Amino acid sequence: MDELHQRLTQMRQAFHQDPELGFDEHRTKAKVARHLRGLGLEVHDEGCGVIGLLRAGSGNRAIGLRADMDALPITEASSHGYVSQNPGVMHACGHDGHMTMLLGAAEKLAADPGFDGTVVFIFQPNEEHGLGAKAMIAEGVLERFPMEEVFAIHNLPGAPLGQVSTRPGLICSSESLFEITIHGQGGHASMPQVGVDAITVGAELVLALQTIVSRKLAPGAGAVVSVTEFLTDGQRNVLPGTATLKGDVRARAPEDREAVERFMRQIVQGVAATHGISADMTFNTEFIETINAPEPTAAVAATARGMDLDTISNRTPMSFSEDFAHFCAAVPGCFMLLGNGEEGPQGQPLHSDDYDFNDALLPIGSDLWAALVRNRLPA
Numbered sequence: 579m580d581e582l583h584q585r586l587t588q589m590r591q592a593f594h595q596d597p598e599l600g601f602d603e604h605r606t607k608a609k610v611a612r613h614l615r616g617l618g619l620e621v622h623d624e625g626c627g628v629i630g631l632l633r634a635g636s637g638n639r640a641i642g643l644r645a646d647m648d649a650l651p652i653t654e655a656s657s658h659g660y661v662s663q664n665p666g667v668m669h670a671c672g673h674d675g676h677m678t679m680l681l682g683a684a685e686k687l688a689a690d691p692g693f694d695g696t697v698v699f700i701f702q703p704n705e706e707h708g709l710g711a712k713a714m715i716a717e718g719v720l721e722r723f724p725m726e727e728v729f730a731i732h733n734l735p736g737a738p739l740g741q742v743s744t745r746p747g748l749i750c751s752s753e754s755l756f757e758i759t760i761h762g763q764g765g766h767a768s769m770p771q772v773g774v775d776a777i778t779v780g781a782e783l784v785l786a787l788q789t790i791v792s793r794k795l796a797p798g799a800g801a802v803v804s805v806t807e808f809l810t811d812g813q814r815n816v817l818p819g820t821a822t823l824k825g826d827v828r829a830r831a832p833e834d835r836e837a838v839e840r841f842m843r844q845i846v847q848g849v850a851a852t853h854g855i856s857a858d859m860t861f862n863t864e865f866i867e868t869i870n871a872p873e874p875t876a877a878v879a880a881t882a883r884g885m886d887l888d889t890i891s892n893r894t895p896m897s898f899s900e901d902f903a904h905f906c907a908a909v910p911g912c913f914m915l916l917g918n919g920e921e922g923p924q925g926q927p928l929h930s931d932d933y934d935f936n937d938a939l940l941p942i943g944s945d946l947w948a949a950l951v952r953n954r955l956p957a
């Protein structure tokens with residue numbers, strides 16, 4: 579392990595020990611900003627995230643590299659020497675490692691640029707709730723620091739260490755949360771004819787909603803409609819007057835997401851009308867689809883191959899969602915996965931209480947970032 583790898587490992591483990599939840603990343607932001615200033619970068623940390631600018635040569639082209647800073651409300655189960663010191667909060671998605679790989683790249687590129695233009699280092703808050711990228715964009719980050727392309731790395735436990743995988747087009751699904759409230763008429767369980775039992779109407783809706791993916795979308799569209807909660811105000815001998823259905827929709831194309839919402843509203847209104855009652859529905863898309871642009875994605879694959887990394891340039895899409903989607907919707911971008919290893923805590927699924935980022939990935943990720951910058955902004 580060389581000196582930089584040692585320092586990056588200490589830095590990653592220090593981030594791991596002090597995790598902070600989305601939009602509460604105050605100490606984390608301060609550490610990132612201090613480190614970037616120490617490397618001589620121009621730093622902007624007045625907004626909700628941290629931006630570092632590194633310029634080389636005379637060119638006016640620019641690209642953005644993004645890392646996320648937030649942790650999760652999970653109690654860490656591991657017993658290594660750098661476990662979370664904040665009870666109930668844990669870096670269980672490896673964002674501690676994402677920040678460290680990007681800070682490592684900033685250090686390498688500051689010491690030995692080999693590129694021409696501006697690298698915009700983006701450290702965003704609150705990825706896990708899908709709010710951080712939107713917040714930075716709303717603050718004007720893309721107007722203040724224009725960039726031609728934008729990139730993000732996410733570690734992937736269960737994949738071989740350092741394996742790079744991505745794909746052009748859709749890489750992460752959208753996630754929308756819905757809530758349907760059925761306004762029936764409650765009453766005595768022995769006299770259903772007097773009221774309108776909200777539970778029967780709700781049951782009809784749960785089944786009808788399942789026909790959207792199977793009968794309304796093309797086979798293989800990859801959308802999912804899941805009703806995950808069914809709440810009523812009924813009692814053992816009281817028919818409920820109100821039922822609330824909550825759930826989650828995933829889609830792999832914006833058109834499918836819009837079609838699912840449209841069909842859901844039709845079904846909700848139609849079933850309610852059949853029973854002579856009303857129903858309301860809310861549908862909030864927390865994460866839009868992450869769509870990789872062809873050119874930056876091809877560049878990622880070429881860069882990884884050039885480094886002799888095991889590279890998959892057309893992997894299957896991920897079922898999880900990513901709020902980097904909002905950057906990709908505004909600027910041509912590429913979201914890539916980097917194998918975190920297959921064994922031990924490094925192979926455990928993201929968001930599990932015994933997961934850990936693999937420190938062996940730190941130099942690989944930093945080198946990949948630096949090589950990508952030199953590829954996209956050639957000197």
Ligand SMILES: [Zn+2]
Nearest residue numbers: 671706928929
């Ligand atoms: Zn996560």
Ligand SMILES: [Zn+2]
Nearest residue numbers: 671672673732
């Ligand atoms: Zn994550």
